[in-house]
Amino acid sequence: MDPPEHSRLRRAVVDEFKRKRVEALRPAVQTIVDDLIDSMLKSGSPADLVQCIALPLPTLVICELLGVPYADRHFFQECTGVIGDHSATPARRQVVRDELRAYIDRLVGRKTEHPEDDLLSRVAAERDRDHLTHDEIVGIATLLMIAGFETIANQIGVGTLTLLRHPEQIRALRADPSLVPGVVEETLRHQTVIDYGLRRVAVQDVEIAGQTIRAGEGVVVVLASANRDEDAFPDPERLDPRREANEHLAFGHGLHQCVGQLLARLQLGVLWGTLFTRVPTLRTAVPLEEIPFRTDMFVHGVHALPVTW
Secondary structure, three states: OOOOHHHHHHHHHHHHHOHHHHHOOHHHHHHHHHHHHHHHHHHOOOEEHHHHHHOHHHHHHHHHHHOOOHHHHHHHHHHHHHHOOOOOOHHHHHHHHHHHHHHHHHHHHHHHHOOOOOHHHHHHHOOOOOOOOHHHHHHHHHHHHHHHHHHHHHHHHHHHHHHHOOHHHHHHHHHOHHHHHHHHHHHHHHOOOEOOOEEEEOOOOEEEOOEEEOOOOEEEEOHHHHOOOOOOOOOOOOOOOOOOOOOOOOOOOHHHOOOOHHHHHHHHHHHHHHHHHHOOOOEEOOOHHHOOEOOOOOEOOEOOOEEEO
16 A cells, blocks of 8 residues: 555554564563473474474464454464465465454454453554544454464574574574574575565656666565675675674565564564574474475465474
């Protein structure tokens, strides 16, 4: 969307993703991470880290944020699992999307009538201020549910794989937990999951690197390429959590920059800071060439990540 509609809808949720509100979720995120690691360890080695942690973590966190009843979280995990499953037919994915939207429609109705301490309740309570309709609130919640799951789940999968291939960085992280933010930022840069690029339309004629782009022409902005630009990042192929300048574009830029970026950083930081401390011998269970990468999907990642310890 473009302003003013984009501005109105984004304003309805932007306060929910400010630093203070996101930091208030840290204890809940820590508990979810600890429980998922407990379950993985209990199930025994080897395990698929995608199924054990990467998929359920963002689902459970977004449910915590939205105020989804705990008893319904399994339903959400099933829905997001099918939506992100490349082997599911388009018809099957659409059925699940419709079921998810119908559920959220009922949930928004309940939050409107009986508000609680969660995002949906607060957005519903301020609907008149932001001139929101019921359907718009349902749409916002559905978008947050799907977008907040797909990108983070894949960042966890491919990011963890990348870190496991750089054991010296994991050793440094265990020795100095203050490196966690740097590990998160550098992994976001090094493994940009929005791989195909952002689709935009030029609003006026512009020349870039000798190429004239006319107003109205389509443009694909490849963030993964920008994040490996040697003019911005010296030795860009190197994974270096201590980079001093790391103004990456993993969350986009400007008007449409990812509203949930602080929540994404929180989940990645809590996970990697906890996982490599609690499971210091964690390693991949198969050679790199046997790991199934998501080369057939819009979001870069891995379909599975077999690990052992």
